Amino acid sequence: MSEFFKALRIDKTETGQAVEIVSFADDDLMDGNVTVRVTHSTVNYKDGLAITGKSPVVRRFPMIPGIDFAGVVEASADPDFKPGDRVVLNGWGLGETHLGAYAQRARVKGDWLIPLPACFSPAQVMAIGTAGYTAMLSLIALERFGLEPAQGPAIVTGASGGVGSIAIAILAKTGWTVIASTGRLDESPYLKELGATDVIDRAQLSTPGRPLGKELYAAGIDSVGSHTLANVLAQTKGLGAVAACGLAQGMDLPTSVAPFILRGVALIGINSVTASKVRRLEAWDRLARDLDPAKLEALTTTIGFDEIIPTAHAILDGTIRGRVVVEIG
Known part of the structure; x- marks a missing residue:
């Protein structure tokens, strides 16, 4: 029997697209060998384009938007990850061609994931995003x-x-x-x-x-x-x-x-979407050394799941300063 969880879904309509918060079935997640309980995400400029439909970011419908997340592994057939591991995903078509981060659960390829850097909390990792x-x-x-x-x-x-x-x-x-x-x-x-x-x-x-x-x-x-x-x-x-x-x-x-x-x-x-795991790990290692946590806190705002849609519009309007963390819940 399929489990259900909260997700933000974009559907194509005759006049454009519809965006709404829905109950999504676990069985409808896409193929992948790692299932993650998503704890945090963020709102990037590309997420704003996807949700507002102002640019053809989304390549398949229906789509769960959100191009990055932090979370905890629930199930894994990838030898590099086990249940309980904290992980991060950036890019790889998430929220564009593969069901994305604005949901309480995601199923992805293990090759897309990296371990959550030990010096950062999940919220801090998404403040960086x-x-x-x-x-x-x-x-x-x-x-x-x-x-x-x-x-x-x-x-x-x-x-x-x-x-x-x-x-x-x-x-x-x-x-x-x-x-x-x-x-x-x-x-x-x-x-x-x-x-x-x-x-x-x-x-x-x-x-x-x-x-x-x-x-x-x-x-x-x-x-x-x-x-x-x-x-x-x-x-x-x-x-x-x-x-x-x-x-x-x-x-x-x-x-x-x-x-x-x-x-x-x-x-x-700079192509951040499909950068190799070696490059990703190097970048996160440097962020651990060269990003002052106090400055990260100063440039970060935190919102709840229900605030994703208006924040997506605001980021395109140029009224968002710094970074926005989404607590998925």
Whole structure:
């Protein structure tokens, strides 16, 4: 006899999609060799797109959205996990092609899971979430490129959002001078508390600019895309690099080859969805060392299951600061 549990479900309709909290059957979960009792999730920008339907994030219906979770293993046919283990999942199509995190239970492939880092609680891991893990992958990529804080400041776009907030905190902790770009200048005290040295209005970057501008930044972490990323590239110093990990302004990139062939600037793409387990473990190990728990607490808001839908709309409206943890219950 199938067990039932609470879930947020998206169904396709003739006019778009319907989103509601339902009682979901265990037998209707998708294939996987590990069943997890989900304790915490988070609301990412991609979750906002999925729930509002403003972008075709969801690829099958019905769908339980939510791209990451922390939880406890209930049953496992994977030798790496046993009942009672605490685990984390980021990406792998969760909430897009595979039933996701906004439910009290999930069935997934063991290869997608990593052990919950011992230094973090489940709530802290989701306060970091895919956004923070992506920010750390970006920092590691810049370091692998050979960049160091002595070479100049780093710019973070979308600074008030989840990726941006954690990017500022970890860049500052590792010695970088950080310039934060945001559309919400009233958040300047918050961004400086996280570690930003200066805060600029995103309007300086969000409109069409020149192929090359004044060399201002040695490095950048961009979660915005479009004209913003183009202008950051144009203002990056010679032999600098920008890690691109988002598209809040748009998927387009209206730039030229000038920064690349005249200054040797590099554009590094960050794919957090299917990163290898080795890369994931490295990123979480670095987060354990280079993210101040006090700053993590300062940038985190906690909500209940019933608040997921309005929060998804708010994150697209740009009214959410930092990270949002969902207590699944």
